[in-house]
Amino acid sequence: MTETGIPGVRPWEKPFATHAGVRRLVAAAVAAPSVHNTQPWRFRRVDDATLDLYADLDRLLAVTDPLGRGLGISCGAALLNLRLAIRMTGHEPRVLALPDPGDRPDLLATVYAAPGAPPDPDECLLHDMIPHRCTNRFPFDGRPLPKDVLAHLIAAAHAEGATLLLVKGETVRRVLDMVAAADDTLAADAAYRAELAHWTRPGTGADGVPGDAFGPRPRHGGLPMRDFGLSGTRRAHGRRGDFADFEADPQLAALFTRGDGLRDWLRAGQALQRVLLTATAHGVAASMFSQPLDLRPPPHRGDQAGPFGHLQMLIRFGYGPPAPRVPRRPVFEVLDRWEDHCV
Structure with a gap:
């Protein structure tokens, strides 16, 4: 385990410098919940330290979500996961929301990873919960939350x-x-x-x-x-x-x-x-x-x-029984390709 919190991640390495790094971070992002599990997001690597988050408008629910409120909330959940994953690399995510609303309204956020401190225990705990979180539509036992x-x-x-x-x-x-x-x-x-x-x-x-x-x-x-x-x-x-x-x-x-x-x-x-x-x-x-x-x-x-x-x-x-996890699209389906010199 390195000081960043993720095995094999070097704190001086920019998060999006390698294919493996990008895949790892996007995989965390796409574990987020989304309305009807539509997964209405796409990602594009800009450079070694920058990633764009786009809305996949082909997955907008025209009847249930005509304004895109649910789509925006879904993509916001993915953005939070991405921020936590970036923190695990020892970088600080700086988010510019809606950077080009005139020409690219589907570009929801540009995320820049700046050098930062190692993640704190609370951040590590939330990041560790990403693969375990799931929506539970089953009966709960009625115990009140403390x-x-x-x-x-x-x-x-x-x-x-x-x-x-x-x-x-x-x-x-x-x-x-x-x-x-x-x-x-x-x-x-x-x-x-x-x-x-x-x-x-x-x-x-x-x-x-x-x-x-x-x-x-x-x-x-x-x-x-x-x-x-x-x-x-x-x-x-x-x-x-x-x-x-x-x-x-x-x-x-x-x-x-x-x-x-x-x-x-x-x-x-x-x-x-x-x-x-x-x-x-x-x-x-x-x-x-x-x-x-x-x-x-x-x-x-x-x-x-x-x-x-x-x-x-x-x-x-x-408090309820374990709930089944729902499927996720593979990373290659939501990540735009980039130049082959990134290894």
Whole structure:
């Protein structure tokens, strides 16, 4: 083990100087969560110390995410992973968000790796959690999260310029009713069902949500978990009648940013991923609710923010069984080629 925290990495070597270095860093980035596991990102090496992050607009969910909010959050989560991976090399990631919005609106961030100090223990821990974090759509056992764990989750969001607010008391049921109503509205839309079917297709693809990650259906109208079996995919996987009792008192939190544009969505994604990695480090499982946000009309971007800003994600926390990991596209599919003199 070197002082950088990664075996074989020399602290004086620029992170993107070799094919192996680039692959290692991009592999960490693409382990991030994304809406319907669309993985809507691409990466391009600029030089030995610089990498560009692009939105893959071919993977934009036209029905569910027409504004690109979910795409921006997904790419923000990948950006956080990339930053942590760069820190493991003993460099400091300097991020320029939306460097060319006029000519290249799909260029979301340019990341420059400057010489820095070795990573601290907290950074190493979060980086180590990247391959272990996964969305858990299964029932949790109802145990409350300790106060110190909740404090760490709140601090994780704050570190990325976002606010994580715990949802308590009667507000929990009102929020869940709102999610359920939005889910019913989406399910009634044929275009939504078709889009969902595309990303839940059977097989062994490298993207989308596979059947074993759907989770069971909540019994007796419990939690309004998104039903990935609307298209019949659940039947194809033999899971049509798979019901279970979910926790009676879900532990919810809401993630807010001050603004509601692309720059804020990138910030929300970085905050979300730092929260999820922190939860993973504490043995806490998590899943997300975004259905009400999927219904927001385009004029929403001009709406006045609430006291905490704009809601970007609802997160469910708890303790549950291990969840299956979803597939990832290989690095070569998301990384643009560069000149062959890089070895």
